[in-house]
Amino acid sequence: MKTRKTLVMIFALTLFSLSFAQGARDEKASRPHAYVLPDAIKWQPLMAGVELAVVSGNPQKEGEEFVLRLRAKAGTKIPPHWHPTDEHLTVLKGTLFAGMGEKMDGVVAQEMAAGAYAFLPKNMAHFIIAKEDSEAQIHGLGPFKTVWVNQNK
Secondary structure: OHHHHHHHHHHHHHHHHHHHHHHHHHHHOOOOOOOOOHHHOOOEEEEOOEEEEEEEEOOOOOOOEEEEEEEEOOOOEEEEEEOOOOEEEEEEEOEEEEEEOOOOOOOOOEEEEOOOEEEEOOOOOEEEEEOOOEEEEEEEEOOOOOEEOOOOO
16 A cells, blocks of 8 residues: 555646746746647558558757657558667557568567557667558657668669
């Protein structure tokens, strides 16, 4: 019981700290609050079977927070690649398989159903396979670039 009370207290203090830090950051914010409804998202083709949309921020700007959406058709494979910044990926719809490494290997890929989250550290090669029509949200700090592994082969 004492452990549970301690965990609750730590959780409450963490939430308070985060809200305090957010409040301080909000005072400096130059962007107003925003709502982005699904019909307002502007999808752009990334590759066959994959579309990408910028939901918030500028992923190309140094140090700027951004939110992207990725939409992939069933069976689509996003080949091995890496980013020079950390990537936070949340599956919103469907099922994706995320694998680490410079070669696509379904055996080492982790199944990620809607609601799953993955943290992909900067410079770590990874790939994605869409098991079914899927949508994911990516967020992080810019500049967000994609470096394809073996792009010349």
